[in-house]
Amino acid sequence: MTRLAHRFSYEEATARLQRLERGEAVVPIAGKLNVGLVFPGPYGMGMSNLGFLTAHRLAGMVPGIGVERFFPELTDGRSLAPPFYSFETRRPLGDLDVLAFSISFEGDFDRLPGILGPLGIPLRAADRRPGRFPLLVVGGAGVAANPAALSRLADLVVAGEAETIWPGLLARLLAEGPVAAGAADLPGVWAPAHREVPPDPPPPHDVAASPAYAHLITPANAFGGAHLIEVMRGCPRHCVFCLARAIYHPPRAVSAAAFAAWLAARPWIDDLGLIAPSLFDHPELEELLTVCAARGLRLRNSSVKWERLTDPVLSRLSRCGVKGLTLAPESGSAEIRRRMGKALREEAFFATMERIGAHGFMHLKLYFLVGFPGEIDADLEATAEFLERAAGTAHQAGLALTAAFSGFVPKRGTPAETGGFAGAAELKRRFTTLKRRLKTAAPRLQVRFDSPEQIARQAFLAQVGPDLVDLYLKEDSRWPVRGHPTSGTMPDSDV
Numbered sequence: 001m002t003r004l005a006h007r008f009s010y011e012e013a014t015a016r017l018q019r020l021e022r023g024e025a026v027v028p029i030a031g032k033l034n035v036g037l038v039f040p041g042p043y044g045m046g047m048s049n050l051g052f053l054t055a056h057r058l059a060g061m062v063p064g065i066g067v068e069r070f071f072p073e074l075t076d077g078r079s080l081a082p083p084f085y086s087f088e089t090r091r092p093l094g095d096l097d098v099l100a101f102s103i104s105f106e107g108d109f110d111r112l113p114g115i116l117g118p119l120g121i122p123l124r125a126a127d128r129r130p131g132r133f134p135l136l137v138v139g140g141a142g143v144a145a146n147p148a149a150l151s152r153l154a155d156l157v158v159a160g161e162a163e164t165i166w167p168g169l170l171a172r173l174l175a176e177g178p179v180a181a182g183a184a185d186l187p188g189v190w191a192p193a194h195r196e197v198p199p200d201p202p203p204p205h206d207v208a209a210s211p212a213y214a215h216l217i218t219p220a221n222a223f224g225g226a227h228l229i230e231v232m233r234g235c236p237r238h239c240v241f242c243l244a245r246a247i248y249h250p251p252r253a254v255s256a257a258a259f260a261a262w263l264a265a266r267p268w269i270d271d272l273g274l275i276a277p278s279l280f281d282h283p284e285l286e287e288l289l290t291v292c293a294a295r296g297l298r299l300r301n302s303s304v305k306w307e308r309l310t311d312p313v314l315s316r317l318s319r320c321g322v323k324g325l326t327l328a329p330e331s332g333s334a335e336i337r338r339r340m341g342k343a344l345r346e347e348a349f350f351a352t353m354e355r356i357g358a359h360g361f362m363h364l365k366l367y368f369l370v371g372f373p374g375e376i377d378a379d380l381e382a383t384a385e386f387l388e389r390a391a392g393t394a395h396q397a398g399l400a401l402t403a404a405f406s407g408f409v410p411k412r413g414t415p416a417e418t419g420g421f422a423g424a425a426e427l428k429r430r431f432t433t434l435k436r437r438l439k440t441a442a443p444r445l446q447v448r449f450d451s452p453e454q455i456a457r458q459a460f461l462a463q464v465g466p467d468l469v470d471l472y473l474k475e476d477s478r479w480p481v482r483g484h485p486t487s488g489t490m491p492d493s494d495v
């Protein structure tokens with residue numbers, strides 16, 4: 001009875017969400033090979049994630065493939081209780097041929113045991129009898145960052161860009177059946193049971209010829225229901241801590257002409273999010289914004305680069321209804337910024353803040369990273385002084401100012417990977433120092449701090465090796481679905 005009631009309320013919730021979705025591509029939900037595409041986080045985040053949406057759209061283009069989505073949280077922030085059903089037809093998840101997890105940051109690794117455990121699927125690949133359980137495939141930016149972490153849990157690891165690997169992998173599984181051995185020789189596909197180290201990824205996808213975009217739009221997405229297009233992949237800058245730069249190299253931009261053509265083919269779009277790790281480094285930024293302003297689009301911008309905020313750019317953003325901007329100085333200490341590879345001239349930065357206010361923007365958010373290797377208390381003091389000055393400038397310019405603090409996490413594959421993590425206790429101490437120090441600026445400055453414990457878990461997951469699955473089995477067999485906050489899943493995060 002309880003099980004039926006659960007299924008009924010799940011059916012109601014998913015049907016309500018589906019009624020609100022608008023789509024420009026029909027993805028078959030049943031085929032010869034049926035795939036459950038899992039976003040291991042909330043529905044709204046999954047539907048904002050171009051990696052997940054691209055995997056869904058591309059799967060729908062492979063003849064013979066049926067694909068259904070699954071989210072362990074729907075709309076209200078509460079994890080679903082098992083048993084788990086697919087989003088489209090409420091099919092039991094364990095009945096599908098393939099379960100493919102789109103994992104955009106390491107924190108989501110921790111959600112897998114809570115999804116697989118209640119389905120009765122053994123966590124360790126070696127403990128699963130072939131043919132008895134769905135084939136488990138993992139991919140996404142979180143997996144590309146640390147492919148080893150899930151290598152004893154997954155049957156197949158996709159550690160490259162979906163466009164160049166995923167359709168070929170599905171076609172192979174359709175032809176050979178959902179077994180790892182059948183796909184072990186494909187470029188960019190790692191079958192850990194058949195090969196010790198991941199293969200090299202295939203050449204990078206040509207994003208200009210075929211940009212990633214959202215083919216399904218929901219008001220629940222993180223951009224207020226806007227359409228989404230990726231206008232640049234990778235970043236030309238050299239911030240030594242940055243994973244986006246490391247895994248999406250080389251940087252590739254969609255030209256303004258290609259963007260204009262994409263937009264012209266979709267006359268229904270009036271609200272748009274431009275996605276890029278560093279949008280304001282797009283080589284044709286002004287041209288992109290001119291196209292948007294001429295069409296009268298409402299833009300949902302991502303984090304910006306202060307030195308690219310020329311008057312023409314600010315005026316086009318303002319014409320496109322943008323009210324708030326986000327900048328990432330990372331530290332108030334010139335020495336720490338130099339070590340991070342983050343160029344910032346303070347006088348020019350504060351002059352830009354004044355111009356942002358003069359163009360009628362209302363909010364400004366600044367990102368900071370605490371705990372970078374070599375940081376000492378004098379650097380924290382420099383950050384506090386920087387923010388006091390920023391608060392004064394924002395007040396004069398009529399801007400509401402927020403400072404958001406996170407902690408440095410050494411990521412594999414980045415130049416700062418061996419830098420060392422400060423530790424949760426030390427991060428907590430540094431956050432407390434900043435909190436106390438910034439009390440006097442409080443009326444003019446809102447401050448937000450990430451949880452040191454969650455940052456520490458992320459640091460662990462960024463470096464952990466194949467024994468992660470053994471640790472899960474030792475730690476707790478009754479993992480909740482909820483992992484760690486999915487803030488890192490935002491595709492356009494600049495930190």
Ligand code: SF4
Binds near residue numbers: 237277
């Ligand atoms: S932190 Fe931002 S600006 Fe720096 S390399 Fe990464 S995406 Fe580029």
